[in-house]
Amino acid sequence: MELTLAIAIGVLSASGVYLLLRPRTFQVIIGLSLVSYAVNLFILSMGRLRMDAAPILSGADADITNYADPVPQALVLTAIVIGFAMTALFLVVLLAARGLSGSDHVDGKGD
């Protein structure tokens, strides 16, 4: 399982980084999304992997060793929200840039 997730993180970040290095704004925005998946999984993996241990307590006297680490989850949650906001922002900025320069190149160059 660890290997699967590690490879997943690697593939996601590699494809995302490749896209971040591309010249078209659309490629960059897809790249941002892919990298943010990778980063979010990366953060999650820092709490070590647990199956069937969602940190939903069964009550006051729950045994705390039965649950996955909630800290990375809280961090990822914040990161997802911020990532969503930033994707939206970047999208609108790239649209504005496209409207002003006529091009969808990241440097506003002609095609």
Place this chain on the structure above:
Amino acid sequence: MIADLPLWLSILVSAFVVLGALLTMAGCFGLVRLKSFYLRIHGPTMGTSMGGGLILLASAIYFTVTRERLVVHELVIFLFVTLTTPVTLMLLARATLFRDRVEGNEGVPKRPEKAETPASP
């Protein structure tokens, strides 16, 4: 961990799950094997109808037994899937139809003439 059920129940649940998965998988394979888009749209509906229904039913049975009370909220999922899948399919099919007509592809029904416009002579 998975709970211990009476044998017949576990066989029933297992059968539902496996059959549902099989139907769903078959529908997905349809996506691969069928030759045209209009054929392919029939594939996924196996998963959304009976395939999904069986798995959801299995889940409902399983949790009703293990939780010792009526668990029916799988019904909600089934209802939602049943309501939403046709929306996508209808839109997709319309888009394809439209495009096929514009491109003049073969094997697609002619566009319906508007009532106001006189039929072609």
Place this chain on the structure above:
Amino acid sequence: MAAPGEKIRGAAWVTAVVAAILSLLSLALFPSIANGEVLISRIEWVPQLGLNLTLRLDGLAWLFAVLITCIGFLVVLYARYYMSPKDPIARFHALLLAFMGAMLGLVMSGNIIQLAIFWELTSLVSFLLIGYWYHRGDARDGARMALIITGTGGLALFVSMLVIGHIVGSYELDDVLASGSKIVESPLYPVALILFLLGAFTKSAQFPFQFWLPNAMTAPTPVSAYLHSATMVKAGVFILTRFWPVMHDHQLWFWIVTYTGLATLIFGAYTALFQRDLKGLLAYSTISHLGLITTLLGMGTPLAAVAAIFHIANHATFKASLFMAVGIIDHETGTRDVRKLSGLRKYLPFTATLAIIASAAMAGVPLLNGFLSKEMFFTETAEFDPNVFVNLSLPIGATLAGMLSVAYSIKFVHGVFFGPPPTELEKVPHEPPALMRRPIEILVLICLAVGIIPGITIAPYLAAAVHSVLGADTPYYSLSVWHGFNLPLIMSIIAMVGGAVIYVPYYRKLRDIDGVPLTRGLMGQRVFERILVTATNRWARHLVGAFGTQRLQPQIFVVIFLALAAGIAAGWARMGNLPLPQSFDPVLGLVWLLGGISALAAAQQAKFHRLASMILMGGAGLATCLTFAWFSAPDLALTQLLAEIATTVLILLGLRWLPKRSPVPESTPMAARLRRYRDVALAGLVGLGTALASYAIMTRSAPEGISDFFLANAYKEGGGTNVVNVMLVDFRGFDTMGEITVLGVVALTVFGLLRRFRPASDSAERPEQQRVLDDYAPGSSENVADDFLRIPALIMNWLFPVVVVVAIYMLMRGHDLPGGGFIAGIIMSLAFILQYLAGGTRWVEERLRILPLLWIGWGLLLALLTGIGAMVLGAPFLTSAFAYADIPLIGKVPMATALIFDLGVFALVVGATVLMLIALAHQSIRRPKVAGSNKPKQRAGTDKWN
């Protein structure tokens, strides 16, 4: 409003009075100074760094102070008549006073850092004074050059002072002067010396830094007389003198200072000979004399130091008077060009007499002050030195320079005052008002007095200055006019005769010659300008281009590359061993076969098949979502799913405004392919790095950390069983508050940006599909799209209440089960979006008013108030309270303030998400207006949903 003349008088009076008072004050202090006292006054400024404002007046400082104040006073008097009423007089006098203050501060500094500070101040004020007539290009250039050269030197001097302070252990001048041989014995001495000399030499215009001084002659003549002959340029030789006791005793000092001085002496004199501009001639003469002083200070003998101090005073008097004389000539004739001037003796008899006497002093004619110090100079150069080179070069160089200075002095006198009457002048010159001559008269009188009766006039003052520098080492020296017929006198005679011999045969040529023979190629100025213009402009731009970029891709590459390199450099060596995988779940493997291929395919398709790329990205996102679920993070899976959906809609809304995709090119150029390989390599390495790091962490046991606390206290202290949610709204609610503010801020930005959005011209039209569809159903009065969407839209409408109920459900349960404000917020906004998808913007907004900005505002306010509520009750911000209320009929209901906070989150998320999506959607209905006219648009269209 005062008349211009009155203004001049007013400003001039103020300055004159101040200068006069200062002069008198300094003169009045002489008795104490003569007693060998050192007057010190200290104001603490930055005591912990050893930087205080210490005013320290000893003999040397006193001598300079007198020069500064007295000559300053005379210059002010002179300027009173020199300056034109059209000039901004107040600025002139203010700057002159500022300069006087800075210069006094410099010479009276009892702290070497303070000295460096005043040093730079004199440069700065000098800059403003040179650029006084800034409408003139040469004035601006001259000012800038002077500032840059002397400013650079000042910075070097500052560093030198730091080093000296480090060596001595104090920045107080007293400590430095009392440090004995500490400085010369320090290994840092060479550095300190070179930086020190850089400061001294630039300020005193020593070769090869001399060129700024002639260019500074664009300043008004009083400024030239004051700053650039009498005082500021003396600052360099002043500090050479000031630090002479503790720094001269080293070979390095001797060689550098002596020979720089000698080179300057000869070069200045030689160049002065070929000047057409009288001020240029005087400027090079000044350079030459400063070289003389420097040479003396370099030689390292106490007697030479005495001579140097003496010549400082002498030069100040005769050169200032000469400058003022030139000012009068300029003023009366309108030119300073030696070719146009001739025979002025007849028109300006008094001025001519004064100038001739001063020139004689400059040439070192006996019975004038210049002669005395020059004789002392010759004496020192003629001293025997065991080194043959030194033994020969010094006296020969000195004599040569003497010859040249005689020659240029004759050129000055002869060229201007003698010969036929001038022909090329625009007006007939007259003697200036007597008061304008008065300062010159005083200075010339001093030249004569010192030259004839030095023992009475200058001796006590010189003694005080000399003693303050040399202290116990003060040698015996004689100021008598006649020392007998000795080698120095022979040198003087050679110089006199030689100067005349040089001048007489060639005087026409010397008058008309253009430029300086031999050294024409050796123009420091040209080098400087080349460097300033080329280096600071073209080279700088090239450098900025070469080591920077305006393009985004290389920037990202560098960032990622460096991050990878930093990670590897820091982590690789102590990575530890990686254990083999323990378990493998084939189902998750299948999920990631899907996710991985989706990601790779999305990357591959993103350029030419945008929609495909988005769809594939959805696949990768779904795999991510499933993974969150797989590894016990249901809240994450929910959030991921919903954010993914919202992002998809968002990007699709934007896709409409991007250019049509270009067809896949048949071949890619080699460079592009190589670049792509390079990027693939970097991306691959990043992937490998993150995979390894995460694998390593996952396979090792977790450190004992903070997480147990949350599991143990979420229910007991936070009142919720969903630990992640309790963390979000309680344990780490502050993060969430920041996070929702981010979301709100981004929404506002998006909104603001879209209000002034202009589509590119090729996107402004309606999409092709719609245009074709309109043709397809001509004459239809109804909305074609509505008809086409009719049944799906109906289902979507009916889903609205269902989704809203689900949103409320997810909101309410979040504290105990997966859900919460953020998740519910996105669900709610998707309910709205669904309606926009089904009915279009106008249709929805005729029925619903969403007012997203208010949702955002109220959401933030709720979160804020929840936190502040705790403060009101005396607890820290965001302290939560919870209880189970027993409500009749309903039973136990959890009541946590954290839920109110979560409600704020919910409201904000709804507002922000809707605002962003709808702002984007609105561009489609704004489009026709934009395309239609250039007139400002109505606000109404956007305000309705605002």
Place this chain on the structure above:
Amino acid sequence: MSVTILEWSLFAAQIMLGLGMLATLYRMVVGPRAQDRILALDALYVVALLLLITLGIRTNSQVYFELAMLMGLLGFVGTVALAKFLMRGEVIE
């Protein structure tokens, strides 16, 4: 015994669903037209939903229910938007 049956049948079902997902992936990658890809994504959502349900049974946990429900209820929003973009050239008119 019954646990073993359940475990193996669930495992088999999950593998089948996983294979179904790969089949949808094939269409998403190969196309040939956008509508094929969108159709496949829509199918993928359903399969993922069912996978979650089986995961719930396998772990005897109801934690995933809401996730599955939201996939069913809102998963189509993305595909509808895609489909509408295909049909009308823009998502919201």
Place this chain on the structure above:
Amino acid sequence: MRRLLPHPILAGFLLILWLVLQQSAGLGHILFGGVIAIAVSMAASAIIPERVVIRRPLKFIQLILVAGLDIIRSNLAVMSVLFHPRPNPTAGFIEMDLTLKNPFALAILAVILTATPGSAWLEYDRARSTVLIHVFDLVDEDEWVATVKKRYEALLLEIFQ
């Protein structure tokens, strides 16, 4: 009453949804769910102005059962085609005239036909009141149309018109 409860059926459905989601039919849930259901259905009336009336509730249940059976049948039928080594269904388009006009009823018909594997609702033409349907394994066009009309359209007409 009409203003308070513009969509009683919707409100009732929402209440049931709420209770199912809560997995509880306690009084608190019913009260709270009721408030939510009414409030939401009021809000929804802006989006859904037409009031839906089910005239024959029992027939509605019959419709669901019929549709369910058909779905099972066609699932098996389509699966058998799909597991054929070379699936080669005789597919075809059908243009079918509809008597049904009520949009809500049409939506239900569309959902049923599309949810059933083997048939897909493609395009409804309001002006001519026809619908274009794609059928996966079409043997006899007329018989297929007749079946749909009998099994679904008739029932829907009874329920909604």
Place this chain on the structure above:
Amino acid sequence: MTGMNHIAILPILIPMAAAVFNLIGGDGRSNRRIIGINIGFSVLLLLVSILLVAVLAQSDTAAAAVYPLGNWPVPFGIVLVADRLAAVMVLTTSILSLAALIFASARWHSRGTNFFPLFHALVMGLNGAFLTGDLFNLFVFFELLLAASYGLALHGGGRNRVRAAMHYIVINLVASFLFLIGVALIYGTTGTLNMADIARAVPHIAADNVGLFEAGVAVLGIAFLIKAGSWPLHFWLPNTYSSAAPPVAALFAIMTKVGFYAILRLWTLVFANQTGPELAFGQNVLFVLGIATVAYGSVGALSSKALDRLASYLILVSAGTLLLAVAYNVPGVTTGALYYVVVATLAAGALFLLKDVIDQVLPAEAQILAVSLEFYGDEEDVIDEDQEVSRSFPAAATLLGWCFAIAALVMAGLPPLSGFLSKFAMLSAAFNAPSAPTAATWWITGALIISGLFVLIAMVRNGINIFWTSLPDDGGLALRPLEVGPIMVLLALCVLMAVFAGPALSYFADTAQFIHSPQNYIDLVLPKGETP
């Protein structure tokens, strides 16, 4: 909890409340009342910041106020740590933001949508970043200040602005990913997020994980270096800053300082536990980057024709200077750097504002501006009637000239103003550090001095172009008091900082002493015996 204890959180809450007010209370159009209230919030913030600094100045131990949010015990909850370092940064932010806000309220607020809430959000983000004692919370505030800065960078629209902002956004989004990866690795190896707790945990990291921890710190460092404006990670900066609206650019002057702050804070906290080759390596890397940044900034300043671009490069020069100071790792140098950060920020801010005022009085430039506004602008650019009207002032050119000169002196570090004193403080400490002077001493000396020279040349050239060639002679340039006032106040503060350099430097010396002995910080934040 007494009212005084809440002082640590007020610098975050006041701007937040101001932002909320604008969303709910504002009616979309800014009138005098709204502007007044906004300035009122900003003044309140300034008062609180002054109080915070004063309180900390009173306490003789340089002790910090530790504020546990939600009343959760450290290190589990998020904690604010208002020590002297944070307080100084907050005060600088408050001063600069008030000046920029007043300046903006003359005209700029009406040039775009939602200026005020974005502005306050940026201030909130800055103050949060300075005050928080939690690494992930730092990320959140970084994102907040970045998000607001994105919005403000775009304020006013226009092609250059949008393109520059796009680059800025992408680079900083990548930086945010790096930040997250760094935080994740640190959490994965130490199990905690509180900065003091991380510092405490460093010696206890499992041997296998040390490499991963350091990799995390290194990646985090790169993220900070991007924000700090280090070469070669800063190429976005000159374009962004010079194309931003002037009051925005002025406030941006402190944004690179957040990167510096973060580096300094973590550097002293985390690296203090080490003495081995890692410290030397990190020090060397930082030092080289600092030199390169100073060099690039200086050369860039030389290459700049326009004043705003020049000012942007000056930001880089000061960024590099600060990196050098951190790398030097000596309390005395840090003292000077803290003094420098304040004056360099205020002066750079003033310079950006001054540029705008000059643009308005330069006849030719002003016309170009008007044309571009007409082209890109929206209906909102139509100047409101109730905005501040410019008046004619005698000696206006002289006034502007003086402002320029002071700013130039401070930025170039020339005597006698605070820029010089800060460089002197740094260099003096560098020379008098144990075992100095080393090669590093000469490098830092050379960098500071030569950059000062380059800045001088660039500023002189610009000043000559503006004041000696372009500006019409005195006798009534039209200026707005609301615009000139803030500039004068900022520069007057730079002068006052020079006059009162003694007390200021002893405050900073205590601050530096405190942050260079991290155990103080750890003991303060983590109650004894309660460490997990």
